[in-house]
Amino acid sequence: MNSHHKKELFESRDEGDKSPPGNKLQLLPLDMEVEILTRLPVKSLMKFLCVSKTWSSLIRSQTFAASYYARSYETRSRFRVFVHGGAQRLLIFSGEEETFSSSLDANLDMTVPSVTLALGGSKCTSVHGFFGCCHASNFTICNPSTGQIITFPCKGPYTSLGYDPVDDQFKALTLVPALYSNPSFIVHEVITLGGRGGRGVVSRSNVTSPTYCPMTKGLNINGFMYFGAWAPSHRTTPVFVCFDVRYERILSFITTPKDVLVCEAFSILIEYKGKLAVIVPRPSGDPCFDCFDLWILEDVTKHEWSKQTFELPLSLPFTAGMGKRMISQGTNKAGEIIFSPATLPGRAQPFYVFYYNTDTKNMRKVRIHGAADTEEFWSRYGLTGIRCASFSPQHVDSIAFL
Structure with missing residues (x-):
């Protein structure tokens, strides 16, 4: 821990400690105190917020x-x-990841009220401990670890959550559909959230770029x-638009092979070993x-792509x-x-996800117990018909508040 961060923590601890001089208990060294607290689960830390102003x-x-x-x-x-x-509510489950289980x-x-997932493959992706979900004309951000939920209006359906690791800042980027008709440029709204003492929506600003037709969310x-x-325009040159979250600018249009962006339904964006990657299922359609x-x-910078083709041990549904x-x-x-399936397999049916190892070419089928897989759960929460689902791996708990 550097001296600047140590000073900040000392000041926050001292400001919160209002006990009279002479009555203070001997404090642990700050480094030791922080080391102990960072090892505790989030639920314990949320309870410790009420212990004292110092700990809070x-x-x-x-x-x-x-x-x-x-x-x-x-x-x-x-x-x-x-x-x-x-x-119209979103149920959020969690569990510990175990290798090869x-x-x-x-x-x-x-549960998050008034939030729905679009049918057909909505994804709730973890962004530095938070999740963002666009529904109707609103965008909802939640931290499942702390329970914080923020909902605010957005101007378009293509809204995504981004994070700037340098300034520790969350921002939502949305396309403004009313201005799509302008042939020379389009407008994006950048919504800055929390951080540096802020709470909720801190500011909104506009960013323009050369015109394009979006195919996927960010x-x-x-x-x-x-x-x-x-x-x-539509069906001309496939690209990936790269937006710099920190400097709030469209950094580049990355030239992309035509086989990468088949269409939104068949081009699946993921992060693979720290890089942008796209999964294109075959045969298409x-x-x-x-x-x-x-x-x-x-x-x-050079717009260079590599391609690998993998054969699966078993077929996966893709209707x-x-x-x-x-x-x-x-x-x-x-x-x-x-x-993972985009919907629950059926009323009170087992929920399975599939793990494919690109090195060994093996696939394993993993059952997720407790994810709406019993009749009692469906009845208690009023689940009927087709229920959309999304599985997000490698989530990291965060105790930050926006």
């Missing part, structure tokens, strides 16, 4: 949140399951947001697929209609690509 100031400080996230990233790895529940246990952590990787598009192409953006298809949100720490 320490735990809610930006520096401590960064330290806690860094340790969680190294030592804790969790998965999240999102299910569109009855009465055939089953995992999930627990219902929280994927945040290392401070940059990528989304597939046609430029300048069939109700199932038994192989896929993995395209990796090897050099952002776009009614959402009965497999999607992917990336890999686990072992590098296995994870495929």
Whole structure:
């Protein structure tokens, strides 16, 4: 811990300690105190917020949140399951990731009211401990670890959550559809959230760029947001638009092979070993697929892509209609690509995800116990019909508040 961060934590601890001089208990060294607290689960820390103003100031400080996230990233790895529940609400489950296990246990952590998932392959991707979901004309951000939920209006359906690791800042980027008709440029709204003492929506600003036709929603990787598009118009040149979250600018249009962006339904964006990658199931348009192409953006500046083709040991469903298809949100720490269903398999049926190892070419089927897989759960939460689902691996707990 550097001297600047140590000073910040000392000041937050001293400001929160209002006990009279002479009555103070002997304090642990700050480094030791922080070391102990960063090893505790989030639920314990949320309870400790009520112990004293001193601990509340320490735990809610930006520096401590960064330290806690860094340790969680190294030592804790969790998965999240999102299910569109009855009465327009989102059910969020979590569980511990275990390497090479055939089953995992999930627990219902929280419900988010007035949020729905679009049928056909909605993805709730973890962005530095938070999740963002666009629904109707609103965008909802939640932190399942702390229970914080923020909902605010957005001007378009293509809204994605990004994170700037340098300034520790979350931002949402949305396209403004009313201005799509302008032939020379389009407008994006950048919504800055929390951070540096702010709460909720801090500011809104506009960014323009050369015109393009979006194909996918954004994927945040290392401070940059990528989304597939046609430029300048539909069915012309396939590109990936690269948005710099920190400097709030469209950095580049990355030239892309035509086979990468087949269409939104058949081009699956993931982060693969720290790089942008696209999974393209084959054969295209069939109700199932038994192989896929993995395209990796090897050099952002030179627009260089690599391609690998993998044969699956078994076929996976991929019918776009009614959402009965497999999607992917990336890999686990072992590098296995994870495929999961876009909807629950049926009323009170087992929920399975598939882990594919690109090195050994093996696939394992993993059951997620507890993810809306019993009749009692469906009845209690009023689940009926087709329920959208999303499986997010490698989630890292965060105690930050926006």
